[in-house]
Amino acid sequence: MIILIIVFIIMLMIDLPSVIRNGKKKILIAYGLIFTFSFTICLLLALEINIKSPLMFVDEFYKNILHFSY
C-alpha cells in the first residue's frame, strides 16, 4: 500500500512539472482524469477489492443473452 502511494507520488513529480509548464488547459484536465482513474483502480487492486472485469460483462452478455458461443 505505502509503496503504491510512494510510486504514484513519484509519478506525479515526474509528469506534473512538464504538464504545468506547457500550461494548455486540455492536457491538464486529461492528465488529471487519467491519473485519478488509474490511481483509484490501483488502490482498489491493492486493497483486494475485486472489480468485475469488462471482459466478464461481455462473457455474460454472450453466454446468457445471445447463447452464442462455441
Place this chain on the structure above:
Amino acid sequence: MLNKFKKFLFLLMVFILVFTASGCYDIRELDSLYIVTGMAMDKAEQPGLIEVSVQIAKPGALGSGGGGDKKGGGGEEKATIIIDSVKRNVIEALEALRHDSSRTLFMHHNQVLIFGREQAEAGILPYLDASMRDQETRLEVMVLVADEKAKDVLNTEIKAEKYSAVGIRRMVDNKRSISKFFGIDLLTLVSKLTEETTSPLLPIIKIVEEEDLTRLSLTGMAVFKKDKMIGKITEYQLRGYSWVMGELKSGYLPVKLKQGSSVMYVKSSKNKLNTIFKPDGKPIMSMEIEGVFSVGELMGFEEMDTKQIVDELKKGAEQAIRKEIMSCFKSVQSMKADIYGFGDYINKHHPKKWKTLKPQWEELFPSLELDLKIKVEIKDTGKILQSPQMEIGRLS
C-alpha cells in the same frame, strides 16, 4: 536540462520498485539443494498409498574431482542417499521429504523413474500426472519397471558410476543405441497411453546377486494394458519386436544351420508397413523388412566356398528373423496387448475404417494376421574373405 532530472526520478522509481517489491523469491543457493538423481515408486502395504523413494547425490562425497579423495575416503562409501516416505500421492510424499531434510529437493536433474512390480501391476497412470504437471520434473526422464521393489534397485551400487541412477540411465542409453524402442522416456510413454489401443512397453531392471557383488541388468520389457502391467517379453522376443518397429541401428542375429552356425551384425534395417483389408473388412498387416547384415562369426561350414555360405546364411537369417518376430507376435497376441501400435497405425492411415474396427479391436487383435516379406542382404564378411577350413572358391 529538465528531462535529465526527470530521467533521474524515473530511475529512482525503478530502483525503489525493484528492490522493495522484489526480495528475490526464487533464489536457491547451491548449497541449499539436494540434487535428486533417481526416483522410485513402490506399492505400500496399506492399500491406496504409495512409497516414493528418492536418490540424492550426497553433497559431502561429491568431491570426486578436486579435494574429494581426502574427504570422500575412497570408493566404497556410497555417494548417494535414499530417502523415502509413504503418502497417498506423489507431491504430498515429496513435500514430506522436504520437511525432514535440511535442503530442498531439486528435481530437474532426475534421470530415472522406476516403478515397482506390484505398483506396475496396480496401474501407473495416476502417478504420472504429478511429473507432467510439476514445473521441475522433466519429460525426458527414463521410465523403468523394477523386477521386485524399485527402492532396492536404487540402493544397489554400480561399479563404473558414482551415482547408480546416472548409471542406470547410461545402461538404458546404451541399449537404445541398438534401437530407439528399447528405452522409453516419459513423453513417449504418455503419448502411447493417449493412443487408446496401443499398450506401452517398459524395460525391466533386475537385481542380479552373484557370490559377493550385486549388479543390475536390463532383461526384457514389461507389457502394459492401458496402464497396468500384464506380462513380460523376453530378450529374444524383444529382438522380434524391434524388427517389426524398424530402424534397428545395430545388434546381432544368431543363425543356426545344418552346415554350421554363425552370428551376423545388423548394419541397418528398414521396414514398410501397410494394411490390406479383406473383403469382410478384417485387416491384414503386411510388412516388408529389409535387413542389411555383415558376417560376424562363422562356425562349421566345412568345404563350402563363400558364395554358398552367403546364400545359405541369407536363407537362414530369413528364417531366424521370421521366428523371432512370430514368437514375439504370438505371445503378445495371447496377452491381447497391441504393443506394435497397429491399431493406431490403422487409425492414422485409414481413419474411416478405424471407426468401425475400433470397438472390436480387443477381439480382432488376437486373430490378426501378419504376413512378412523379409529381404536380407549381406554386405561384407569382415576382415577375412574366407576362414581357414573353408574351400577356396567363388566369392559371390
Place this chain on the structure above:
Amino acid sequence: MNIEKSRISPLQFMFAIMCFIRSSSLLSSFFTPIVNQDSWLVIIFGMIVSLPVLWIYISLSKAFPKSNLIEINDLVFGRIGGKIISAFYLWFFFTLTALNLRDLGIFVGKSTMSKTPPVLIIIVFILLCAWAVYYGLEVVTRYGIVFILISSAILLLSFLVSINIMHRESFLPILNQPLKSYIQGTNIITMIPFGELVVFLMIVPYVDFKQKKLVRYFMGGFLLGGLLLLAVILRDLAILGNTLKYFSLPSFETLRIIRLFDSLGHMEILFAILLIILLFFKVTLLFYISLLALSYWLKIETFRPFILPVAALLVAYSFIMFESSMQQTAFAREIIPFFWPIFEMLLPFITLIVAYIRELPKKNREKEKEDVKV
C-alpha cells in the same frame, strides 16, 4: 496535428508485423487442443481466411494515406460519430495490451520464476516498455529486424537439433476432426494473431511508403509472419505428437525436451529469454499504439505525460481481467472468436463502406493533388 515526428522505413514496418505475429506463437495453446494434429492446417486456413480482412485494412489505409485510424474515423463519421467509434478502438487497444502483459506475466511465472508474484514481473516489464515508448516510434520499431533474424536463426537451430526426436506419423490422420472444431480453430487464429494487425493501421501514415509499395510490405510481413508461426507449430507437433493437447505452453515444452549434446540438455531458459524479448517488442508496440490513439482521440499533441499513469492502469487492468488462466483460455476459445471481429472486421468494413458512399477517397485524392501542386 501530427505528433509523430519520427518516420520509420517500410522494411522496419514489415519486420514489425512479422515480430508481432511471431511473438503470439506462445498462445498456440488456445487452438491446439481443439484441432490437435491438424493445427498446422488450421493456421493455413486462418491465413487464407484473414486475407480479405487484410484487404480491408490495406484499402482503408490506401484511401487515407496521410491519416491514422482515429483520424479516419473522424473524417468518415464526423466529429461525434468518429469519437464513439474511436472509443471502441481505444478500449480494444488497451485490452490487447493488457492481455499481452498478462500473457507475459504467466509465461515468465510458469517458465522461470514460479515463486515470484506476477505483479513484480509485470511492473518491471511495463516500466521498461514505458522507457522505450518515451523515445517514440523510431526506438520502438528499430530492433524488429534484429529480433526476427535472431529468432528465426534459433528456430532453425531448434529444428536441426530435434530432427531425431520428431515422429513423422504425428501429422496423420489429416482432416479427421469434426468440422466444428476446424471452424472454431480457424476463427481463433484469424482473431488472435492475424486479426490484431488492425493496430498497424495506426502507424501506417508514419511509414514513408513510396506510392503503391504499402501492399507489398503489409502482405509480405503478414505472410512471412504466418510462415514463421507455421514453422513453430510444425516443430511442436512433430516433437510432441498426440500429447500436444495436454500442455498449456506447447512451444515452451518442446524447448524443454531439445537436447544439444547428451549432457547439455535443459536449455529452455535461453529460449525463454528470446521469447521474452519478442513479447517485449509486441507489448511495447501495442502500448505505443494505444498511447498514440489516446492522444489523437483527446486531440492532444504529446502523449509523454500520459505514459506512466496509463502504464499503472494497464498493470491494474491486466490483473483484474481474469481470475485464473483457465478462465482466460476458455474466454479466448469461446468468446473472442465472436467478440473481436466487431473491432477487427466489422468496424473497419463499415468505415470503408461509408467512406466509399461519401466518395471521400476521391475528394481526398484531389485534395492531395492540390497540395502537391501548390
Place this chain on the structure above:
Amino acid sequence: MFKYINKKLRYGFFRLTEQNNHPPKPEDDSKKTQETLISGNLTADLEYIRKLLGTSSDIKMHEFRYGEDFQLKGALVFVDGLVSNEILTESIMKPLIMNRNLSPFQTSSMQKTLDTVRQTILCSGDITEKYTIGELVESCLSGDTVFLSEGFDKALIISSKGWEKRSITEPQTESVVRGPREGFTENFRTNTALIRRRIKSANLRLDHMSIGEKTDTNVCVAYIDGVADPNIVDTVKARLKSINTDAIMDSGYIEQYIEDHPFSLFPTVGYSEKPDVITARMLEGRVAIISDGSPFVTTAPMLLLESFQTSEDYYIRPYFASLLRIFRYLAFIITVSAPAFFIALTTYHQELIPTTLLLTIISAREGTPFPATLEAIILILSFEILREAGVRLPRPLGQAISIVGALVMGEAAVTAGLVGAPMVITIAITAVAEFAVPDQSEAASILRIIFLVLASVLGAYGIALGFLGVLIHLASLKSFGVPYCTNLTFNHNMQDSYIRMPLWFMSKRPKAIVGQDKTRNKTNTPPSPLSKNSSPEENP
C-alpha cells in the same frame, strides 16, 4: 536522507531559475589591457610589460643598439624555452646587429625603417605588426619574439616557436600488428602536419580556433570539404565556440563539453592516437578536432560500431578481419553478461548446468561462506583494483603486480575456500574479454555491475530486461544528429559493421554521416589480375 533530498530539489529548482534570469558573467578585467597602445618610449613600454608579466624568470627582455653606428635602441621580448635559440640568434639578433647601414631618421618616417627591418634585415617567414601591448603579451607567451624600438609606436612579432618536442613514437594504447606505427604527439603543428601528410587533397580544411580563458589552447577543426556533412561541421564548430571554461588541458575536456548525452554510459565522441585512424574516419565523413598539448585527436560523430573496429581490420584480408570483429562483439557481450549469467545459473536456473558439472560446482562451493552474488561482487572489485594498480604503477612494476596479483590471490582464495573456483574462472574470462574492446571498457565495467545486480534480483529474466534496457538506451542515443547504432540494426548497408566486406566492394561511404561526395572507389568489382596478353614492359 531528507537533507540530501531537499538539497537535490533546491539544486534542481535553482538550476531551473538560474537559466532564465541571471545575466552572463561580467566582463573579465584582463581584457582592459587590450586598449593600451605602444607609447614609443621604450623603457616605459618595457616597464609596463614587466608589470603585466610579473618577475617570472623565464621572460627575457634584451635591450640592444643597432643600425648605423648603433644610434637606434631596440629591445627583444621573448620567453626563454618557448623560443628556439637558434632562430633567435641566427635570423633575428645577428642580422640586426651586423647590418650597419640603417641610418636613424635620415630616411623619412618610422614606418619605412620598420619595413626595411622587416623585409631586408630579419630573415624569418612570419612577421606581423601589432599596436597594442595585449597582443604583444599574448604572442610573446605563445612562443614568438617581440621586437620593440625606440620611437616606433608599432612592434614586430617574429614567429620563433621551437621548444623541445616529443618525437613521434608508437602509441601505447593502440598497438597494432600490421599497419603504420606513428602516433600523434603533444605538439599542435606536428599533429596537423601528420594529417596533412596523409591527406594531400586540396579540400582538406583545418579551421583554427582557440578555447579556454587561461590556457587559450589552439584547437583546429579538421574535415574534408564535400565528404563531411556541412551541418555536422557547423554543429561541431558551434559547440566548440560555446565552451567557456578557463582551461583545456587535454582533448578529453573538449570531448566532455561537446558530447550529446553527458548522462549516458556510452561515449558519443570517438578519439584515437593514430593519424591513419583519424584520417580514415575523416574520409568516412567525420570531423576531427585536434587540440594543442594532447596526443589524442577526437572525431565528432561517433557510432557504436567504431569502438569494435580497429585500424588493423582494414590492413589484413577480409576473412580474418571479419572473424576478429565477430570475436570482439562476442567479447563485449561476454564481458558484460558473464558474471551475471553465472550468478543466474547458480542461484536461479541450476537445471541448465549439466548434471556432472553441477555436482562438481556444488562440491567446489561446498565450504564457501558468501552467497554467490556477494562472492561475484568481491571478485569484480578486486579485479578492478588490480587493473587500476597495474596501470598506475611504472611500466615494469605494473605488469608484474597485475599478473602476480591475479594468480596468487585467485589461487589462495580458492584453496582457502573463500571463493569457489568456477567463479574465479568466470571473472578471469570477463577480465580478459574486457581488454578486447578497449574503447567501451568504461561502459562495460559499469554495465557488468548493473547486470550482476539484476541477475541476483530477477535471475535470467533480469538479464533479459537489462539487455533490452541497454538496447533502448542505445537506440535513443544520437551523436551529432547521427543515430548511435545506425549500421548495427540492418537498416543501412551493413558492409562494415558485423563483418568487413572486401575493400574493393565497399564503394560507398557510410550513408548516415557522409556529405555530398558519397563514392569511395568507382567500381565495386574484384581486382582482376593482369590478363596474360598485357605486355610485360608496362610494369617493370
